[in-house]
Amino acid sequence: MNLFLKNYKIVLLISTFFMSCNTQQEVTVSKTTSNEVSTSSKKVKNIILLIGDGMGLSQVSASQFYNKKTSNFERFPVIGLSKTSSASELITDSAAGATAFASGIKTYNGALGVNTDTLAVKTIVEEISKIGISTGIISTSSIVHATPAAFYTHTKKRSMYEDIATQLVNSDIDFFAGGGIKYFNDRKDKRDLILELEQKGFSVNTQSLPMNTKPVFNKKQGYLLASNGMPKMLDGRGEFLTNATKLALESLSSNEEGFFLMIEGSQIDWGGHDNDAEYLISELIDFDNTIGIALDFAELDGETLVIVTADHETGGFTLAQDNGDYNKIKPVFSTGGHSATMVPVFAKGPNAIDFGGIYENTSIYNKMKSFFFENNNN
Numbered sequence: 001m002n003l004f005l006k007n008y009k010i011v012l013l014i015s016t017f018f019m020s021c022n023t024q025q026e027v028t029v030s031k032t033t034s035n036e037v038s039t040s041s042k043k044v045k046n047i048i049l050l051i052g053d054g055m056g057l058s059q060v061s062a063s064q065f066y067n068k069k070t071s072n073f074e075r076f077p078v079i080g081l082s083k084t085s086s087a088s089e090l091i092t093d094s095a096a097g098a099t100a101f102a103s104g105i106k107t108y109n110g111a112l113g114v115n116t117d118t119l120a121v122k123t124i125v126e127e128i129s130k131i132g133i134s135t136g137i138i139s140t141s142s143i144v145h146a147t148p149a150a151f152y153t154h155t156k157k158r159s160m161y162e163d164i165a166t167q168l169v170n171s172d173i174d175f176f177a178g179g180g181i182k183y184f185n186d187r188k189d190k191r192d193l194i195l196e197l198e199q200k201g202f203s204v205n206t207q208s209l210p211m212n213t214k215p216v217f218n219k220k221q222g223y224l225l226a227s228n229g230m231p232k233m234l235d236g237r238g239e240f241l242t243n244a245t246k247l248a249l250e251s252l253s254s255n256e257e258g259f260f261l262m263i264e265g266s267q268i269d270w271g272g273h274d275n276d277a278e279y280l281i282s283e284l285i286d287f288d289n290t291i292g293i294a295l296d297f298a299e300l301d302g303e304t305l306v307i308v309t310a311d312h313e314t315g316g317f318t319l320a321q322d323n324g325d326y327n328k329i330k331p332v333f334s335t336g337g338h339s340a341t342m343v344p345v346f347a348k349g350p351n352a353i354d355f356g357g358i359y360e361n362t363s364i365y366n367k368m369k370s371f372f373f374e375n376n377n378n
């Protein structure tokens with residue numbers, strides 16, 4: 001009995017010791033990040049939502065081991081976990097996953113901007129455009145691919161690319177950049193959607209991003225820079241994602257009412273599907289660098305909330321030990337498809353604190369919408 005008590009005391013002492021260590025650590029952490037976490041007196045004017053398609057925690061961890069620079073993921077003071085299942089399946093696809101972020105509903109795999117009865121549901125882009133907020137989307141896939149499309153389309157099947165392109169022309173989007181020219185100018189119905197975009201007030205560029213000329217602020221801008229998906233990083237995509245992000249931030253931030261920008265690292269998912277670690281990691285590092293651009297902007301601005309998350313994990317990716325050598329990492333995959341694992345959510349800026357905890361993917365939409373409307377009412 002005495003022995004038990006003695007041990008119990010030791011355990012207590014040890015845990016008190018660790019608790020005090022933890023507390024000290026926490027105090028230090030909150031000191032260094034006090035700007036980010038506690039200056040919530042500022043309201044959210046702008047939101048940058050970065051979606052790493054197929055990016056689970058092992059993918060994020062890859063930036064720690066394979067990126068020569070310190071990972072930008074380490075700049076976030078708040079981290080949560082998102083539950084990704086769709087209405088129809090335990091394991092979501094990108095269409096249902098992005099619809100959860102864009103419209104706040106769980107729907108069936110393959111659906112974009114429609115509910116389980118295939119009825120259209122409002123997107124955040126439609127809702128905030130009505131209160132004068134500018135909107136932009138950037139992806140390294142074609143711009144009509146599931147994730148970007150969920151923000152402007154209502155389509156019962158994600159593969160209806162030409163129909164989705166038509167809906168982009170008639171949407172409220174002010175800035176877009178990605179691939180997919182062929183869905184606009186090489187169509188079954190022979191319509192020239194590039195011309196139609198111009199008639200709707202867009203300046204459309206199918207050659208390159210105008211990095212050395214000033215962007216046209218008074219016009220909507222569209223950049224379609226590949227026939228379908230953008231090239232891989234391994235095939236020389238270069239700085240498309242970072243530069244498109246800089247350009248979008250310059251253009252959209254000229255709106256005093258605020259902006260919403262969605263940026264997708266689409267091909268993290270494709271590297272996962274291919275079980276190709278080199279492909280996946282090169283895309284992840286490009287996405288990490290893009291997060292850096294968003295955070296640099298937000299830190300200067302002070303009224304911008306940056307959220308980084310994923311729609312689901314792809315590949316059942318793990319950074320495993322290599323044949324018993326614990327000093328060597330061997331990236332391995334357990335599936336060629338998606339997995340049901342929760343995905344991380346990183347947040348920085350006003351109201352970032354609301355993103356701690358475990359919640360459904362739909363609550364990311366609910367929080368974003370409430371910040372925009374709360375700001376608008378005051």
Ligand SMILES: [Zn+2]
Pocket residue numbers: 054094269270273314338
């Ligand atoms: Zn996928």
